[in-house]
Amino acid sequence: MASKRRRAKRSTPKQQTKLLSSIARREAEEFEAQIRDELAGGIQNFAVKAMNSLAEKGPAWTGEFSASWGFAPAGRTPDTPGTTGQIYKYTKNDAPIRDIKRFLKDGVSKFNIVNTSSHAAIATDQEESYFAPPKEQPDPIKIPVEFGTERPGDPHLRYQIRYREGDEITSQITAEKDWFTTYLKAGGLQKDLTTGFTFGREVAGR
Amino acid sequence: MNYQSIRAAIEAPLLTAYNSQVPAVPVYFDNITTVPPDPPKEYVRINITFGLTTESTLEGSLDYARGALIVRCFSPKGAGPARCQQMVQLAKQVIDTLNATRKASNSTYVRIGQISGPSFQSSEDFPHFIGRIDAGWQASVK
DSSP, X not given: OOOXXXXXXXXXXXXXXXXXXXXXXXXXXXXXXXHHHHHHHHHHHHHHHHHHHHHHHSOOSXXXXXXXXXXXXXXXXXXXXOOOSSOOOOOGGGSOHHHHHHHXXXXXXXXXXXXXXXXXXXHTTSXXXXXXXXXXXXXXXXXOSEEESBOOSSOBOTTOOBOOTTSOOOEEESSOTTHHHHHHHSSHHHHHHHHHHHHHHHHHHO | OOHHHXXXXXXXXXXXXHHTSSSOOOEEOTTTOSSOSSOXXXXXXXXXXXXXXXXXXXXXXXXXXXXXXXXXXXXXXXXOSHHHHHHHHHHHHHHHHHHHSOOOTTSEXXXXXXXXXXXXXXXXXXXXXXXXXXXXXXXXXX
């Protein structure tokens, strides 16, 4: 009895093209997802690192300004911790990776780190104002970087304090002059960016 | 790394430019005075800050200092922005000249990066109209 051999049905050139294109599409999607994961990891690490640097380098009297940094896609106002009593320590929960991946998938290409405090421009030495320690907290939570005996009567920049020998110390600043611009332009931000992305790549590579 | 030569390389041409104005525009640098004792009608504050002194690169650690330059121009209030903008423009021209200066073999070499601003500020009770620009700089000393 002659055995019946089943012969594999050869696919037509049209079917082969369709199969190959679906494999290529799937691989492209996987590659895109992998890139997105790595990018999201880098963005998250950088965001946390940068917000901690800003909180540490910036002024801190009650701690409210340090806890007002937030990370969000451009055009959105971030939720910020807004706590007082300490220099806030940012964690990955303040820039959730799931959200970053989702935004990247939706085509968001720009993220912002912003400070939502009402006096952000004054604290970053962009605007002049009048300064007085809050009555409920006469001493800052951060060790001052400079002491002074008086401030000008006119509106002035945060760091403009005068010191006169023998007079009582009445004013103090808790961040260096132009600390924000220095962080942005003098290598601090670039360093955090490099570290954040290197770390992100290592984590993604595990 | 010679910090003083870097500071001088940036400050000196700015001081020369503002001093050459008629009348000369007073310039206040770091550690001269925090606030001019009796603020003149117009003046300039120039702050130079340092960020990194050495930088790790693929070739190793290089002696490239980095920092920021912040120029604030204070002009009479209530007279329009023209004078303030002229003062800011002067700083911008000095930066352009500095960036076009060729690298000499035995000098401090400074390059100033992207300039942010000018941003202007004039609130109700402020005595001046203020224009501000800032930029990062990178320097190497031979």
